[in-house]
Amino acid sequence: QKEVEQNSGPLSVPEGAIASLNCTYSDRGSQSFFWYRQYSGKSPELIMSIYSNGDKEDGRFTAQLNKASQYVSLLIRDSQPSDSATYLCAVTMIKAAGNKLTFGGGTRVLVKP
Amino acid sequence: DGGITQSPKYLFRKEGQNVTLSCEQNLNHDAMYWYRQDPGQGLRLIYYSQIVNDFQKGDIAEGYSVSREKKESFPLTVTSAQKNPTAFYLCASSIGWRSFTNTEAFFGQGTRLTVV
Numbered sequence A: 001q002k003e004v005e006q007n008s009g010p011l012s013v014p015e016g017a018i019a020s021l022n023c024t025y026s027d028r029g030s031q032s033f034f035w036y037r038q039y040s041g042k043s044p045e046l047i048m049s050i051y052s053n054g055d056k057e058d059g060r061f062t063a064q065l066n067k068a069s070q071y072v073s074l075l076i077r078d079s080q081p082s083d084s085a086t087y088l089c090a091v092t093m094i095k096a097a098g099n100k101l102t103f104g105g106g107t108r109v110l111v112k113p
Numbered sequence B: 001d002g003g004i005t006q007s008p009k010y011l012f013r014k015e016g017q018n019v020t021l022s023c024e025q026n027l028n029h030d031a032m033y034w035y036r037q038d039p040g041q042g043l044r045l046i047y048y049s050q051i052v053n054d055f056q057k058g059d060i061a062e063g064y065s066v067s068r069e070k071k072e073s074f075p076l077t078v079t080s081a082q083k084n085p086t087a088f089y090l091c092a093s094s095i096g097w098r099s100f101t102n103t104e105a106f107f108g109q110g111t112r113l114t115v116v
Helices: none
Strands: A004-006 A011-014 A019-025 A032-038 A045-050 A054-058 A061-066 A071-076 A085-095 A098-103 A107-112 B004-007 B010-013 B019-025 B031-037 B043-051 B054-057 B064-066 B076-078 B087-094 B111-115
Touching: A004 A085, A011 A019, A019 A032, A019 A085, A019 A107, A032 A061, A032 A071, A045 A054, A045 A061, A045 A071, A071 A085, A098 B031, A098 B043, A098 B054, A098 B087, B004 B087, B010 B019, B019 B031, B019 B087, B019 B111, B043 B064, B076 B087
Parallel strands: A011 A107, B010 B111
Antiparallel strands: A004 A019, A019 A071, A032 A045, A032 A085, A054 A061, A061 A071, A085 A098, A085 A107, B004 B019, B019 B076, B031 B043, B031 B087, B043 B054, B064 B076, B087 B111
16 A cells, blocks of 8 residues: 555546545654655646645635545645646654655646637 | 756767766755666666755766755766767756655756767
8 A cells, every 4th residue: 555645547637626636644643744746757746735624715725634544635726737747745754763754646626628 | 947957968088088068047946966868768767866065866866976065956977987888968957855746847948868
């Protein structure tokens, strides 16, 4: 079982619709959760961080965390063609040797005009 | 300007050679990470370090080595033992163990390594 799992996609959504991305993780001791966006050939950029159960909204993005279900999601409202990218879920796991930041395989999102 | 600098941006290696990728940060971050990304894949953790003079193997450490002699620097050496080194290499840093929040990682621009 992978430590962080995502559906690879592609997730195709029409412009203006809501894109819903999911991520599950295996380590119950995980503490911090992040969503990054990565355009082709570029390095990842942080779009959301979430540390406690519930929802966190920032502009058109909403992150949802459910630690009991070991599940974190990202909603993108009013999707734009510029949102077409790969979205990476990342989880910080507390290890004796230090905090380990692990990424999922990414979900590719295509927003069609 | 605060940030993470990786160099070089592109690197070509002959088979059997060792090469070293540079990563420097001026964010005063304790934690630093190296990831490898293959086309169409996610990021796989090679090594990570929480403090100076200490580092841990990630999920794919074989064929790689690192050092952390200074807080600002975390160079990665790709050795000849790494049989398939062609990939995009990303360095990241975060505040680390000093905080339970605001622990997001920030990335350098990456180094694209090609074996010729």
